[in-house]
Amino acid sequence: MPRVRARPSSLARSPADCWESEFRVGAARSALGLSGPGWGARVSLPPPRVPSPNTPATHSPVAGAACGPRWALPPLGSPERGARLAAIGARGGASPRGMEARGGGGGAGPACGCKGIRRCLLCQGPAPAAPPPQEKGNFTYCPAAGLAVGNECSEFAGWAFPFPGVFLLEEFINQDEESQMVQLMDQDDWKLSQSGRRKQDYGPKVNFKKKKLKVDSFIGLPSFSQEIVQRMKAHSALEDFVPVEQCNLDYLPERGSAIDPHFDDWWLWGERLVSLNLLSKTVLSMSCDLEDSLQLFATLSQGSGESNRSASPQACQTHKSNNYTPTSACENLGSWDIDCSSPPRLIPYKEVTVDILLPRRSLIVLYGDARYKWKHAIYRKHIEHRRICVTFRELSAEFALGGKQEKLGKELLELALTFQGKPV
Known part of the structure; x- marks a missing residue:
């Protein structure tokens, strides 16, 4: 039985990149009929980039568990994580980025149109970063x-x-x-x-x-x-x-x-x-x-x-x-x-x-x-x-x-x- 792997990269990758890669792997496994819990551990993925202590935390719909249970995935490499990604692919669901770019819909998950420094409550998640100054008018x-x-x-x-x-x-x-x-x-x-x-x-x-x-x-x-x-x-x-x-x-x-x-x-x-x-x-x-x-x-x-x-x-x-x-x-x-x-x-x-x-x-x-x-x-x-x-x-x-x-x-x-x- 062939093993499906995400394309390796020599560059450090963000959690968003890892999730996107995992989604594609899950969808491919589903198409090949490899969508069982036992297959989750066989998926090889690059580890997420670990931010330095001086790097501020970001809160994005693709940043994992920090954004709440609706977006949280089981740990990297676990059978449960592989099975869940495969299930998303089997349902024809979009990747997290795809849902965000299209505006979601159908209850697939939160979506927004923010770019660059722009933020809303959806992309900040339930634990938002400090909001921009909202000084009271004097x-x-x-x-x-x-x-x-x-x-x-x-x-x-x-x-x-x-x-x-x-x-x-x-x-x-x-x-x-x-x-x-x-x-x-x-x-x-x-x-x-x-x-x-x-x-x-x-x-x-x-x-x-x-x-x-x-x-x-x-x-x-x-x-x-x-x-x-x-x-x-x-x-x-x-x-x-x-x-x-x-x-x-x-x-x-x-x-x-x-x-x-x-x-x-x-x-x-x-x-x-x-x-x-x-x-x-x-x-x-x-x-x-x-x-x-x-x-x-x-x-x-x-x-x-x-x-x-x-x-x-x-x-x-x-x-x-x-x-x-x-x-x-x-x-x-x-x-x-x-x-x-x-x-x-x-x-x-x-x-x-x-x-x-x-x-x-x-x-x-x-x-x-x-x-x-x-x-x-x-x-x-x-x-x-x-x-x-x-x-x-x-x-x-x-x-x-x-x-x-x-x-x-x-x-x-x-x-x-x-x-x-x-x-x-």
Whole structure:
């Protein structure tokens, strides 16, 4: 009877590599009719690489028992391990990597779309590595005043600074419209995305690193977005906004869904990022990596006439309220303005995190400094229930009228505005 061996290697191999090799051996044994417990001990495999004491532990669905009983295998070389791998192969199951790459399904095991440094609760396992920093915002944005106001529990209580580039509207759609939109989305497939999210894209296929794109299978934005886009034009900040791309992102707390601080691309996408927040409230966390210092000004609570701190006359010249209708996004902050009486306080930008509260069914627009100067993020702790973010993007000047790629931009817009699209 022939003996089946994994191909030897002179290189140290990770537990993931060993498991992948074992799976292939198990599948081959099954095909040859060698799938009995007695055959397990005959399988020769390279030993797993033993990390040095200075190497941090990783937690991956392919890392073995550290990820829980559902993924745990018996010890290397044991008959039980060989039999279990053979059984997986006989069932036509995918290897651990294959299940992860395809997104699993059918209860085969956990799956995610994380790559590189991205992580979610599924690929971290029940004993996750230290999560990325999730600092509590020390300022909260007040839409009515256009200010980032220092939180009472922080060292910046009584201070504020102008935070331009945010437009926020509550109840942009009603509950029935929200339910209908989500129902239509769920009729199409959701693809796995990084950091525990799922996505649906309606737009061209883009390679941002190489600055290349192609129309590919893009045939337009979805039909249910036509009314949403038309409704945007009733607001001055969006009256000339023409979306060319729509991305639906599905966040679930049980998956550890999140997105790290980042800028959206600005080679293809234009200045305004428009997002509709569905199914649950959340917090958009803003941070800035600039080495410069930020000026804080004392706050004056309107109605009381009392100043919490002092500020300079320059503050009055710098601050311009967005003049938007007050919303519940800042109802706990009261109404604020800047007091002009004594010098401002200087702090590093890097010490500041601004929380923008996003109520359910609210619409937010980021532009100007909020788009190009401040990174935005959604942290796990702010995903309490299922949440869907619908983001619309416009074309950059390079693809607009008079731009270097005006012709391609025109083609993309004509496709987008048919509103006959399916996720690509």
